[in-house]
Every structure is written in C-alpha cells, then in structure tokens.
Amino acid sequence: MISDPDVVGLLYLVTITCFVIALKFLSSPKHARKGNWVGGAGMLVAIGTTLLLEGIGNWPLIVIGGLIGAVVGVVGARNVRMTAMPQMVAIFNGVGGGAAALVALAEWHTETGPAWDSTTSIVLSALIGSISFAGSIIAFAKLQELLSGRPIVFPGQNVVNILVLLAATGLGIAAIAGVHEQWVLWALVALALLFGVMFVLPIGGADMPVVISLLNAFTGIAASATGFVLDSTVLIVSGMLVGAAGTLLTLLMAKAMNRSIANVLFGAFGQVQTGAGAARADDGRTVRATTADDVAVQLSFARKVIVVPGYGMAVAQAQHDVRQLADILEGRGVDVRYAIHPVAGRMPGHMNVLLAEANVPYTQLSEMDEINPEFAQTDVALVIGANDVTNPAARSDPGSPIYGMPILDVDKAASIIVLKRSMNPGFAGIDNELYLDPKTTMLFGDAKESILKLISAVKST
Amino acid sequence: MTSLPLVIELTILVLAAFLGFEVISKVPTMLHTPLMSGANFIHGIVIVGAIIVLGNAEDTFTQIVGFVAMVLATANVVGGWFVTDRMLGMFKRRPEPKKDESP
Numbered sequence: 024m025i026s027d028p029d030v031v032g033l034l035y036l037v038t039i040t041c042f043v044i045a046l047k048f049l050s051s052p053k054h055a056r057k058g059n060w061v062g063g064a065g066m067l068v069a070i071g072t073t074l075l076l077e078g079i080g081n082w083p084l085i086v087i088g089g090l091i092g093a094v095v096g097v098v099g100a101r102n103v104r105m106t107a108m109p110q111m112v113a114i115f116n117g118v119g120g121g122a123a124a125l126v127a128l129a130e131w132h133t134e135t136g137p138a139w140d141s142t143t144s145i146v147l148s149a150l151i152g153s154i155s156f157a158g159s160i161i162a163f164a165k166l167q168e169l170l171s172g173r174p175i176v177f178p179g180q181n182v183v184n185i186l187v188l189l190a191a192t193g194l195g196i197a198a199i200a201g202v203h204e205q206w207v208l209w210a211l212v213a214l215a216l217l218f219g220v221m222f223v224l225p226i227g228g229a230d231m232p233v234v235i236s237l238l239n240a241f242t243g244i245a246a247s248a249t250g251f252v253l254d255s256t257v258l259i260v261s262g263m264l265v266g267a268a269g270t271l272l273t274l275l276m277a278k279a280m281n282r283s284i285a286n287v288l289f290g291a292f293g294q295v296q297t298g299a300g301a302a303r304a305d306d307g308r309t310v311r312a313t314t315a316d317d318v319a320v321q322l323s324f325a326r327k328v329i330v331v332p333g334y335g336m337a338v339a340q341a342q343h344d345v346r347q348l349a350d351i352l353e354g355r356g357v358d359v360r361y362a363i364h365p366v367a368g369r370m371p372g373h374m375n376v377l378l379a380e381a382n383v384p385y386t387q388l389s390e391m392d393e394i395n396p397e398f399a400q401t402d403v404a405l406v407i408g409a410n411d412v413t414n415p416a417a418r419s420d421p422g423s424p425i426y427g428m429p430i431l432d433v434d435k436a437a438s439i440i441v442l443k444r445s446m447n448p449g450f451a452g453i454d455n456e457l458y459l460d461p462k463t464t465m466l467f468g469d470a471k472e473s474i475l476k477l478i479s480a481v482k483s484t
Numbered sequence: 485m486t487s488l489p490l491v492i493e494l495t496i497l498v499l500a501a502f503l504g505f506e507v508i509s510k511v512p513t514m515l516h517t518p519l520m521s522g523a524n525f526i527h528g529i530v531i532v533g534a535i536i537v538l539g540n541a542e543d544t545f546t547q548i549v550g551f552v553a554m555v556l557a558t559a560n561v562v563g564g565w566f567v568t569d570r571m572l573g574m575f576k577r578r579p580e581p582k583k584d585e586s587p
Binding site for chain 2: 058264275
C-alpha cells in the first residue's frame with residue numbers, strides 16, 4: 024500500500040520518463056526496439072503503483088478484466104498480418120478512446136456536484152473519447168472492407184455533421200453550467216458516437232492515413248482529459264505525448280498529399296473523377312504492354328534499378344517475392360533500391376514495415392526526397408502496384424485533383440516498367456499519364472504472379 | 485491522489501505538447517507505423533484511470549463501466565506493446581539468411 028502522495032507522484036514520473044525515452048529511441052531503427060522495452064517497463068511501474076494506491080478494491084473484477092484484455096491483446100497482436108496493421112492501429116485507437124469515455128461516465132455517475140473544471144474535463148474526455156471510439160470502428164470496417172472503401176455521402180452531410188456536433192457541445196456546456204443529470208452525459212456520448220460514425224463515413228480509403236493519425240491524436244487528447252478528471256499527471260503527460268504524435272503525423276500525411284486537413288475531412292475525395300484525364304488517352308499515344316521475358320532482360324542488364332512499391336504489391340502479398348527478385352538481381356551486380364512515398368500503403372510508414380517483414384534491409388529503403396534525384400541515373404524504375412504517387416500530372420497539370428502533391432520522379436528514369444492488374448485508375452480515380460510515356464511499358468497481371476514469372480525469367484537469362 | 489491546481493496541470497499539458505512535438509519530429513518516416521502503434525501503447529495509460537474507477541467502484545453501475553474500461557484499456561496496453569515489439573523486430577540492417585539463399 025502506497026499512501027504518500029509524493030511517492031506516488033515520483034513513481035508516475037518514472038513512467039513519464041520511460042515513455043519519453045521510448046519515443047526518443049524511435050529516432051533510429053537500431054535501438055527502437057529497446058525503447059519499446061523501456062516504455063513497457065514504464066507502463067508496468069504505472070500499473071503497479073495504481074494497484075497499490077490506497078482504497079483500491081474489487082480485486083476479482085480487476086484481475087478478470089485485466090486477464091480478458093491481456094488475452095485479447097496478445098492474440099490480436101500475434102496474429103495480425105502486417106498488411107492489416109492499419110486496422111489494428113484503428114482498433115487500438117478505438118478501445119483507448121472508449122476506455123477514456125467510460126472513465127468519464129463513471130466519474131460523472133459517482134461525483135456529486137463536481138466543480139466546473141472537473142466537469143469540463145469529464146465532458147471533453149467523454150466527447151473526444153466517444154468520437155474516437157466510433158470513428159475508429161468505422162475506419163476499421165472500411166480498412167477491413169466490411170464497408171466500402173469509397174466515400175459514403177449524402178446531400179447535406181456536412182450540415183448534419185455540424186448540427187450533431189453542435190448539439191453535443193451544447194449538452195456539454197449545459198453540464199459545465201451545472202446541470203448535473205445523468206442523462207446529459209449519456210445523450211452527449213450518444214451524439215458524439217453518432218458524429219464519430221458520420222465524420223469517417225464520407226472519407227475514402229486513400230485518405231485513411233490521415234484519418235488514422237487524427238484518431239490517434241483524438242485518443243491521446245481524450246486520455247489527457249481523463250488525467251484532468253482524475254488529477255493524474257501521468258495521464259495528462261502521456262495522453263498529450265500521443266496527442267502531439269497524432270497531430271504531427273496528421274499534418275505530415277496531409278502535406279504528403281498536398282491537401283488541407285479540412286479538405287480531407289469534408290471533401291469526400293476519391294469519388295470517381297471524370298473529364299480531363301480520361302479524354303487525354305485519345306491523343307494518339309498508346310499504352311504498350313510487354314512480357315515477363317522482355318522485362319527480365321532489361322532488369323538483368325541494368326546497372327541500377329529502383330523498385331517503387333505501392334499498396335497493390337501489399338494486397339497481392341508480393342513483397343517476399345519482390346525481395347527475392349531483388350536478391351537475384353543484386354547477386355548479378357545490379358544496384359537495387361526501394362523508393363518509398365510517404366503515403367504508400369494505408370497508414371504512415373506502412374510500406375517500410377511490409378518490406379521489413381520481407382527481410383529487406385532498411386538501409387535499402389529510401390525516402391522520397393532522398394531518392395528523387397537518383398531516378399535520372401537509373402536504368403529501370405520498376406513500379407509495382409503504385410499509381411497516384413507516380414503520376415506526373417501532379418507536377419504538370421494544374422487541373423488534376425492531385426496537382427501539387429509531391430511525387431516520386433519515376434518518369435526521369437531511362438525506362439519504366441509498370442506492374443499493374445489492369446488499366447483501372449488508382450484510388451484517387453485519376454488516369455495516370457505515366458502509362459502513356461514512350462519510355463513506359465506495362466506488364467499486366469496479378470503482382471505476385473508477375474513477379475514469380477520475372478524471377479524464373481531472370482534466372483534463365 | 486494529490487489535487488494539483490488547474491493552472492499547474494495546464495502548464496504541464498502545454499509543456500508535454502511541446503516535448504511531444506520535439507521528440508516525435510525526430511522519428512524517421514521509416515518508423516512511422518511503429519511510432520503509431522507505440523503511441524497506441526502509450527495512450528493505453530488510461531488503464532490507470534480504469535483501475536482507479538474500478539478499484540473504487542461501490543455500485544453495480546460503476547463496477548460494470550469500470551470493468552469494461554479495464555478490459556478495453558488492458559487490451560490496448562498489451563496489444564499495443566506486443567505489436568510494436570513484433571514490428572520493430574523486423575527492421576534489420578542486413579537479413580541473415582540472405583547469403584545462404586543466393587548461391
């Protein structure tokens with residue numbers, strides 16, 4: 024039993040320090056894993072301290088609840104496939120937000136006539152936690168393809184959303200003003216849940232990296248608000264660290280797509296675009312298809328190859344075969360690099376994890392700014408299931424919806440080979456001019472099958 | 485729990501926000517997914533709130549709410565940590581089996 028508040032505070036300070044060190048260690052893959060262990064130790068200190076606080080009872084419930092949660096967590100974490108990581112992160116955002124909202128509800132129920140500042144924290148924790156919970160469930164459903172990845176829209180959507188949010192805020196203000204009725208917070212939670220559902224529904228699959236980062240920030244801020252409710256510095260600081268992380272990633276992702284956050288949230292991007300792009304295919308240039316044997320010859324005699332992986336590669340589960348192909352080429356003296364666009368995949372940094380899983384050394388992975396000047400000295404750019412991030416229209420066509428988005432300068436390479444399932448446009452629904460470039464040839468088919476064909480063709484070259 | 489003045493708590497909050505921005509802006513793009521799941525793990529700290537609520541619950545309603553919060557928060561902490569560890573274990577400088585594979 025720890026009864027001295029100073030001791031409790033110091034132990035929580037240990038936790039805070041561990042968390043900051045854990046985040047600091049993430050600055051390099053060399054010691055990032057060690058950092059996670061430090062963070063884990065910090066969490067154990069916090070849990071242990073809290074369990075030993077004076078007056079903690081209901082032990083059977085704590086133990087059973089903890090065991091159920093732990094089993095669910097371990098099983099989920101062990102079995103999740105790396106391609107499904109965005110869903111996993113979405114779910115964890117959701118449960119964290121849900122827990123914060125529940126703590127707020129319990130406090131509202133227990134406290135009789137809380138002061139205005141305590142009520143404000145309860146309201147914020149319930150509001151933001153519920154939005155994060157419901158929004159994350161919808162994000163999960165979209166990523167898991169239980170719901171269509173396309174934006175779900177109806178007329179007047181933004182107006183309805185704003186009204187729902189205003190109503191929830193109104194209830195919150197009423198609660199802070201002193202209306203201490205149980206139903207007020209319940210109604211607020213219901214409205215916040217509704218808002219969470221409605222604000223994620225119209226967001227398309229391609230914008231998921233932004234949404235997940237934003238929900239991450241929300242959950243952190245909800246945890247921080249819970250800290251104000253319980254007067255707990257460890258919750259305030261840890262929650263805010265996550266809030267900052269989420270906010271920073273949201274800004275980075277939006278910047279990588281050259282879109283404002285408001286545009287992502289309210290623009291319903293990803294609806295089928297018609298017009299300019301489609302018409303251009305008639306100007307006499309045509310798409311040239313090629314065969315695996317031709318590509319194999321090109322690759323084998325190249326000095327430098329840059330692989331540009333996209334989500335299509337991950338969907339086809341081709342990353343292991345891509346690595347094998349790269350190994351064979353490297354064995355023949357070809358310099359192989361990977362160019363990773365910041366929004367490749369479905370969440371920030373997703374592609375790096377997928378390639379790391381396939382044992383690609385991280386020293387071969389290059390970020391966009393680093394690799395772009397190298398395309399000009401590259402013999403073959405091998406684009407596997409990436410589309411919009413290679414579209415030169417982002418540089419040249421002010422009318423294009425992706426104009427201004429930073430792209431990989433694939434078109435500067437001496438020749439470009441695009442592995443693609445069909446001529447369908449990418450997630451943004453825009454035609455890609457790269458495919459009409461005279462230097463570009465297309466290898467149609469499932470990414471995995473194409474790579475396997477390439478491997479056997481390269482072996483016999 | 486010690487009750488701190490609101491202004492002190494707000495000061496801590498603002499400083500934590502700046503600290504967070506500072507530390508996290510040093511994380512390379514390559515590690516952004518582990519960063520997110522690591523952040524996931526850290527917001528699992530709401531488990532502290534869940535334990536306090538459940539540990540002090542006196543009526544059935546609070547016990548139920550606290551119990552559900554406890555389950556969610558533990559899943560958050562444990563799952564977040566394991567998945568981050570698993571991911572970070574994959575980032576290698578050079579893959580070991582490489583030399584054996586290509587004769």
